[in-house]
């Protein structure tokens with residue numbers, strides 16, 4: 421079993437450990453049983469950090485997988501795991517945060533999560549996330565009110581740490597200016613095609629751990645693309661090093677001093693994705709990767725189906741490099 425290196429983030433118990441590699445659970449095609457079985461296999465392989473969200477509808481099977489792992493004796497206690505979930509945009513209002521947090525815990529069957537993230541700094545007034553989302557259903561987030569409610573979740577012991585996702589410096593600075601408990605993590609799109617150099621620098625300066633999502637570009641998914649896995653530079657390095665393109669992309673992100681979450685429900689591939697710890701990329705290889713033309717992929721405007729100034733601003737904020 422692979423032992424995954426950890427770093428620490430701010431939490432209600434002072435600094436707490438977080439494994440640098442997390443297991444993603446976003447899937448539109450795989451059912452609950454597949455997710456549950458994958459979680460058990462992932463724990464066998466050595467994953468200890470699990471990423472879910474109310475949006476993904478994988479909280480319940482993740483919780484079931486954790487219970488199964490406990491039953492099988494793969495772990496002795498839930499405390500050996502780091503579980504992240506996220507507040508969806510329909511609940512980003514002060515009075516809606518606590519009920520959403522409690523609902524997530526109920527889905528997971530857990531007494532607390534390790535990290536609760538604001539999924540997108542945005543308010544949606546429409547229950548179903550089925551585009552087109554009319555402009556009238558999109559509102560700006562009242563971040564002060566929402567952050568105070570997130571802090572309340574920490575004070576109630578429902579989450580150990582809080583953070584943001586898909587957030588640019590502008591919103592993070594706003595949070596930092598009012599926070600009693602600062603954000604511990606910012607989870608964003610990050611891979612060799614969107615390297616996030618400036619955001620990484622900004623987060624490091626503010627003691628916020630960047631977590632990269634879609635480190636393989638969301639290969640073969642509806643929301644992702646195949647350009648990372650099919651990138652010539654990545655493929656050439658993979659051939660010359662006897663590694664897979666996925667391993668090169670993951671080793672690259674690992675070497676950026678961030679954490680990342682990668683999803684594979686396939687037993688061999690989830691293991692392969694951990695086999696990146698006992699070798700490193702050379703200066704030359706890092707240099708070539710740093711020259712890959714940058715191309716951000718996740719633009720919320722594309723997903724909404726109707727133009728909105730609020731979404732457009734969010735996309736602009738996130739596109740800086």
Ligand SMILES: NC(=O)C1=CN([C@@H]2O[C@H](COP(=O)(O)OP(=O)(O)OC[C@H]3O[C@@H](n4cnc5c(N)ncnc54)[C@H](OP(=O)(O)O)[C@@H]3O)[C@@H](O)[C@H]2O)C=CC1
Pocket residue numbers: 443444445446447471472539585586607608632633634635636637638639640641644664666667681682683684685686689690692693
């Ligand atoms: N905060 C946010 O807004 C977002 C957060 N996320 C989080 O990040 C996680 C990871 O990102 P995600 O977008 O899923 O995409 P990833 O970049 O992790 O890619 C996942 C895809 O790659 C395939 N795959 C995984 N490993 C390999 C491999 N070694 N070789 C070939 N194919 C492979 C998977 O298929 P298979 O399972 O068949 O192996 C799956 O189709 C998500 O699951 C979610 O938890 C993701 C998007 C947005």
Ligand SMILES: O=C[C@H](O)[C@@H](O)[C@@H](O)[C@H](O)C(=O)O
Pocket residue numbers: 446473643718719720723
């Ligand atoms: O762009 C819109 C996408 O569907 C977005 O909502 C997801 O990528 C989500 O952030 C996730 O975590 O999977």
